Every structure is written in C-alpha cells, then in structure tokens.
Amino acid sequence: MMSAPDVLSVLSVLREAGSDVVLAGGWGIDALVGEETRPHQDLDLLHRHEQEPALVAALVAAGYAQTVDWRPVRFVLSHPAGPEIDLHPLEFATDGSATQTSFDPREPFRYPAECFVTGTIDGTPVRCISAGQQVEFHQGYDPRPADLHDMAQLRRVFGVATHF
Secondary structure: OOHHHHHHHHHHHHHHHOOOOOOOOOOHHHHHOOOOOOOOOOEEEEEEHHHHHHHHHHHHHOOEEEEEOOOOOEEEEOOOOEEEEEEEEEEEOOOOEEEEEOOOOOOOEEOOHEEEEEEEEEEEEEEEOHHHHHHHOOOOOOHHHHHHHHHHHHHHOOOOOOOO
16 A cells, blocks of 8 residues: 555655656545545656656665556556556646657547646645546546545545546
C-alpha cells in the first residue's frame, strides 16, 4: 500500500531531482478532494518525457526497480516494501497542454493546459489533474471498485457528472 507520507516522500525525492510531476489516478482524486478516501496500491504520476532519466535515477537511488515497461505509454517502478509508481511520460507543447502516447499511436491521450491544477495531500499542495480530466480518463472500460469509489468522490465534492 502507498500512504500519504509515502506519496509526499516520493514527491520530495523527485522534486530534489528536478522532476516536475503531476498526480493522476486515485491519489490524484484524493488530492483534488483534499483527503485520503481509500487505500491505494500505487501512485500514478505524469512526468515530462525529457526529465525521465533524472526521475528514474532518483527513484532507483530510493530503492525502486522497474517491473513493467510499456514505453512509450507507461512503465512501473516497484519498491521491495510494496509501493508501486505507475509513470506516464508526457510531451508538453508551448501552450502548456500535453500528450501521452497511447497503445494506438494515432489516438494519443490529450491533456489541455487547464487540466493541470493544484490539490493537497496531508495539507501539502501538490500538482494533479482536474476533476474533468479524471472523469475523461475514467471512461471506456469496466470500472473496478476503486474506480466506482473515486468517481463517487468527484460527484460528492465537485458535483460533476460521471458515467458510472
């Protein structure tokens, strides 16, 4: 499991390495909501593609090792104590928007500049993606219980419509 102190520790390591990351997934939703609402198996992070070597080196120095490699779409680093970090490389445009390669290279994931917002983990400001972007990325698949929980949090706090 990945706790709030674990998340803040990882973010500190990455900040010291000069890596600019954005929370997505379940921790991204909890950051938007401003509280930890469920246990988390992993931490989803979006990162600047060009910062990837420094980011990986910092995580390896902190005891993480690569366990999944589906680049350029995503890759996973795991710690022997259990926490996993699911990394998603982004290419940023000059207007602040970004794209992430998908398994269908003709249809990349798109991140408008305004989807990059600030939330909090244990009262600490963190960068995350917006509620609208979270809803956008939680479509087109059968939801797991965690996904149902996460969308319920967005409805509860932001009053956004979700499809499940």
